[in-house]
Amino acid sequence: MKNLAYISIGVLFGITMYKSEAASWFRIYEMFNFQAFHMYGIIGVAVVLGLIIMQLLKKYQVKTFFGVPIIIDDKEKSFKRYFYGGIIFGLGWALAGACPGPMFTLVGAGFYSLLIVIAFAVFGTYIYGVIKDKLPH
């Protein structure tokens, strides 16, 4: 039952990514050229609503569907890792036009060349894990 819930949430996410065109390379290119409001609108609405949701969850100490308190940990404080990591991610995001969610959605939509992107994203993650201690964090 729980498994089905996770898959359903994923299906909703995948459909949203595809139908909003956020999974399209063209939209990412357009966003980084500031030629349309579309992507900014998507992220903006999600963040503003997300902010309201987070505040309400905290204020009313809402519990999960299973009765456990929701505790959202703060991100670990640092500058370097977020800044350098962010830039590297951005370079790839603009080139492949896909972030880690939509790249899976695109495979489902029938774009099998995304399997190359996914394979190398897994490989990139692996290399990070190997050289992690040598990088500034």
Add this chain to the structure above:
Amino acid sequence: MEFILEPWPWYVSGFLIALVMFLLLMMGDRFGMSSNLRTLCTICGAGKKTSFFDFDWKSQKWNLLVMIGAIIGGFIAAHFLSNSSGVDISLETIKDLQQYGINSSENSYLPTEIFGLYSIKNIVLLSIGGFLVGFGARYAGGCTSGHAISGLSNLQLPSLIAVIGFFMGGLFMIHVLFPFIF
């Protein structure tokens, strides 16, 4: 029905993404897709050599299920919920892309010049793009879902730094590197 078949407007999509985040929080989990890439490394056996991947991947099974759902969602959206595969980008963008010889936006969801042709150049581009996404997401501790949506929603300064980084990298790629690549 017509509304569903057309591309969805940004406010509908933004709302649904916030809903996805809310549902995952209510399930007792967090919205973050790039964690799955790490879990995939562990499933492939990376934990035997590298401590970063040495964790019980079954604890992350829920997120893999979300990922499988995202694949199914892509299938459903492309096959049953769309009446055209073109992307409605601005005329300016279409013109700019024509300079690079990319003309497929009106009848294709992704540029067929890059994603539809298995040339050596394209395979190299997709490989480098994927590598940077995977490496960068883990280095930054999250991707668009984890930082730009969840992190910013929770007013996390680290996420703001990461998102600024995402944009700096993206702008550099498109404005500085693209003219050399395409």
